[in-house]
Amino acid sequence: MSEYRYDRLHNRWVIVGSQRAGRPHEFEEQVVRRSVDPCPFCAGNEHQTPDALAIYPGAADNGWSVRVVPNKYPAVEPSPAANGAAGNHELFASRPALGQHEVIIESPRHIASLSELTPDECTLVFSAYRDRLQVLQAAGQFRYVQIFKNVGAAAGASIEHSHSQLLALPHVPLHVADELENCRRYLQQQGQALLSALQQEELARGERIVAESPHLVAFCPWASRFPYEIWIVPRQQQPSFATVPSGEIGEVAALVQELIGCIERALGPVGYNFLLHSQPFDTSRYDYYHWHIELFPRITKVAGFEWSTGVFINTTPPEIAAEELRTARLPAGKNLTAVPNRKTS
Amino acid sequence: MSEYRYDRLHNRWVIVGSQRAGRPHEFEEQVVRRSVDPCPFCAGNEHQTPDALAIYPGAADNGWSVRVVPNKYPAVEPSPAANGAAGNHELFASRPALGQHEVIIESPRHIASLSELTPDECTLVFSAYRDRLQVLQAAGQFRYVQIFKNVGAAAGASIEHSHSQLLALPHVPLHVADELENCRRYLQQQGQALLSALQQEELARGERIVAESPHLVAFCPWASRFPYEIWIVPRQQQPSFATVPSGEIGEVAALVQELIGCIERALGPVGYNFLLHSQPFDTSRYDYYHWHIELFPRITKVAGFEWSTGVFINTTPPEIAAEELRTARLPAGKNLTAVPNRKTS
Numbered sequence: 168m169s170e171y172r173y174d175r176l177h178n179r180w181v182i183v184g185s186q187r188a189g190r191p192h193e194f195e196e197q198v199v200r201r202s203v204d205p206c207p208f209c210a211g212n213e214h215q216t217p218d219a220l221a222i223y224p225g226a227a228d229n230g231w232s233v234r235v236v237p238n239k240y241p242a243v244e245p246s247p248a249a250n251g252a253a254g255n256h257e258l259f260a261s262r263p264a265l266g267q268h269e270v271i272i273e274s275p276r277h278i279a280s281l282s283e284l285t286p287d288e289c290t291l292v293f294s295a296y297r298d299r300l301q302v303l304q305a306a307g308q309f310r311y312v313q314i315f316k317n318v319g320a321a322a323g324a325s326i327e328h329s330h331s332q333l334l335a336l337p338h339v340p341l342h343v344a345d346e347l348e349n350c351r352r353y354l355q356q357q358g359q360a361l362l363s364a365l366q367q368e369e370l371a372r373g374e375r376i377v378a379e380s381p382h383l384v385a386f387c388p389w390a391s392r393f394p395y396e397i398w399i400v401p402r403q404q405q406p407s408f409a410t411v412p413s414g415e416i417g418e419v420a421a422l423v424q425e426l427i428g429c430i431e432r433a434l435g436p437v438g439y440n441f442l443l444h445s446q447p448f449d450t451s452r453y454d455y456y457h458w459h460i461e462l463f464p465r466i467t468k469v470a471g472f473e474w475s476t477g478v479f480i481n482t483t484p485p486e487i488a489a490e491e492l493r494t495a496r497l498p499a500g501k502n503l504t505a506v507p508n509r510k511t512s
Numbered sequence: 513m514s515e516y517r518y519d520r521l522h523n524r525w526v527i528v529g530s531q532r533a534g535r536p537h538e539f540e541e542q543v544v545r546r547s548v549d550p551c552p553f554c555a556g557n558e559h560q561t562p563d564a565l566a567i568y569p570g571a572a573d574n575g576w577s578v579r580v581v582p583n584k585y586p587a588v589e590p591s592p593a594a595n596g597a598a599g600n601h602e603l604f605a606s607r608p609a610l611g612q613h614e615v616i617i618e619s620p621r622h623i624a625s626l627s628e629l630t631p632d633e634c635t636l637v638f639s640a641y642r643d644r645l646q647v648l649q650a651a652g653q654f655r656y657v658q659i660f661k662n663v664g665a666a667a668g669a670s671i672e673h674s675h676s677q678l679l680a681l682p683h684v685p686l687h688v689a690d691e692l693e694n695c696r697r698y699l700q701q702q703g704q705a706l707l708s709a710l711q712q713e714e715l716a717r718g719e720r721i722v723a724e725s726p727h728l729v730a731f732c733p734w735a736s737r738f739p740y741e742i743w744i745v746p747r748q749q750q751p752s753f754a755t756v757p758s759g760e761i762g763e764v765a766a767l768v769q770e771l772i773g774c775i776e777r778a779l780g781p782v783g784y785n786f787l788l789h790s791q792p793f794d795t796s797r798y799d800y801y802h803w804h805i806e807l808f809p810r811i812t813k814v815a816g817f818e819w820s821t822g823v824f825i826n827t828t829p830p831e832i833a834a835e836e837l838r839t840a841r842l843p844a845g846k847n848l849t850a851v852p853n854r855k856t857s
Contacts, residue, residue: 169586169587169589169609170599170606170607171607171608171609172605173604173605173606173607175602175603175605179686180607180685180686182587182588184587184609186585187586187587189585190585190670191548191670191671192546192670193545193547193548194543194544194545194665194669194670194672195543195545195546195665196541196542196543196665197541197543197544198539198540198541198542199539199541199542200538200539200540201538201540202538203536240531240532240534240535241514241531241532242514242529242532242825243514243527244514254515257520258520258709258710258713258734259518259734260517260518261516261517261518262515262516262518262525263515263516264514264515313820313821315816315817315819316816319539320539320541320813321541321813322815322816323813323814323816324538324539325536325538325539326536326538327538327539332816332817334821336821340821340822340823341524341821341822341823342821342822343821345822357602364603365603368603389604440815440816440819441816442819442820444820461820467668468665468666468667468668469668470660470662470667470668470669470785471660471661471662471667471668471677471786472658472660472677472679474660474785474787474806475660475687475688475787476658476679476685476686476687476688477685477686477687477690478685478686
């Protein structure tokens with residue numbers, strides 16, 4: 168049985184159904200790692216990266232735990248001289264690719280997944296996200312910062328050593344603008360913030376809930392585009408990640424780390440992406456928006472139908488995914504770093 | 513140097529710039545083929561598929577050249593009983609996944625790419641596309657048919673034997689509705705069909721043109737999402753592929769085959785997708801729309817930034833891609849099937 172399911176946050180339909188899951192697969196992809204030696208993100212090789220923008224000290228003398236550096240191969244650049252000029256031809260419009268592209272190196276040790284960080288390292292990673300949002304907002308020249316993470320070849324990582332990235336942009340990108348508009352309209356129509364209503368209903372039904380913590384709820388969304396997709400949403404209506412209180416950052420870090428551990432225990436050492444959506448840098452009151460994280464393993468391919476139509480086909484219903492992920496949770500107090508080693512070398 | 517480039521057909525921005533192309537890649541993916549034996553699409557194994565919906569005879573006695581069969585693992589199904597019921601909860605809306613999912617088996621021989629078809633086989637494949645559009649339009653229960661092709665593991669193929677697919681749908685999907693709206697608005701504003709204006713300007717500039725034929729133009733679009741992306745557009749304003757004259761089908765087939773050959777000679781035996789967009793099945797006059805084909809090798813990964821923002825980063829500017837693809841064209845009269853064998857077994 169399949170059905171179209173509507174994703175109200177993104178205003179899109181997804182085909183959810185498991186009968187295609189049984190089809191034969193003639194292809195299997197294997198990842199071969201060609202190590203870059205020395206790894207530019209390991210302790211001792213700091214000269215391989217541009218100078219750090221922020222350093223979070225570690226336990227050892229003179230050691231660091233998290234380093235934020237400019238991306239050596241940036242997609243966008245702060246200097247207008249490094250960019251193309253604006254072009255106003257009605258068919259070939261262009262704009263300078265202004266922006267800032269940074270890398271958050273998550274540990275001095277050569278590990279491959281966020282699940283292998285110590286709890287303290289992981290808290291510092293999420294502190295760095297929040298601090299960079301604050302610094303880049305204060306800089307005054309950007310309207311939005313996109314934070315994201317690619318782990319493994321299937322998720323588009325090019326370097327194994329665990330890291331996240333951010334792009335500071337002079338505009339609000341398409342998907343974020345769409346989410347904001349869909350949330351604004353929902354408040355107008357229903358008198359409630361969309362992600363407040365959604366989490367309440369998910370908590371009442373329970374079947375798609377994966378985990379909860381005092382300030383956060385994690386669930387597999389109704390119209391998941393990808394198998395085992397998880398959204399992490401704050402219980403309070405909190406539009407910006409830049410203003411999450413220091414005392415709550417460790418809770419976010421621990422929950423995301425636990426959920427990645429669940430994915431890796433349920434599915435093995437798979438590639439995954441996550442993205443952090445937060446409000447734009449302006450003075451509007453986004454009292455209809457929640458910052459949130461979307462996390463998804465990359466275990467299926469996006470193919471011609473998705474590229475043609477914008478409609479995703481998901482062969483793992485989120486109710487089944489949530490149940491498998493709940494089953495993969497560790498008992499409270501268990502060491503979360505005891506996940507399979509995902510290194511491919 | 514990078515720049516944002518605007519894609520007027522899809523109303524989206526792309527970051528185009530080559531400096532990220534130099535970054536190190538620690539991961540290499542290798543494809544292992546686990547052959548399904550016997551191959552359900554090879555001659556002699558017709559009983560492995562559901563009964564054919566259409567058969568195009570081949571040269572040999574009793575032989576076929578192209579077979580159209582129902583997909584054995586459909587994403588959508590014609591019978592309401594096979595589908596979920598509609599759900600109208602404001603957060604969890606759903607609709608039955610009504611539709612029809614078909615496979616076009618392109619040859620009785622076990623080949624892996626459209627470039628390996630004989631010219632006659634390839635013409636029959638495109639005839640089948642046109643005929644199925646006509647049949648499914650006449651059936652009266654669908655509003656749109658999406659034809660697409662996945663070749664290789666990276667492009668989401670699950671079976672090696674060369675085939676295309678189509679989904680007949682009861683609605684016009686997101687991306688097609690967006691294209692129609694963007695073309696409608698362009699005609700209103702500029703007094704000309706967008707894909708007429710675009711091909712004229714591309715022909716005048718020349719730098720992104722890859723190939724031409726009497727009724728068709730092929731170019732790498734200004735704001736290509738993917739490296740080496742090619743659009744194939746009819747010179748005349750022709751909104752439906754269902755009404756392409758029989759005498760022109762062979763020309764479409766030959767051009768697409770030549771372009772896939774160019775991609776394979778320029779890049780090696782890579783995976784690729786193509787999609788055919790054509791007008792919906794209704795009585796509106798789509799005098800602002802052109803049917804067209806979008807063809808792209810899948811040589812890069814879609815990663816966290818693209819999933820977060822909807823903004824693609826393309827490290828091969830289309831001007832460079834078009835030049836490489838032109839260089840990879842064969843002299844007129846050369847046998848187009850002489851491409852590298854892409855089988856992985």
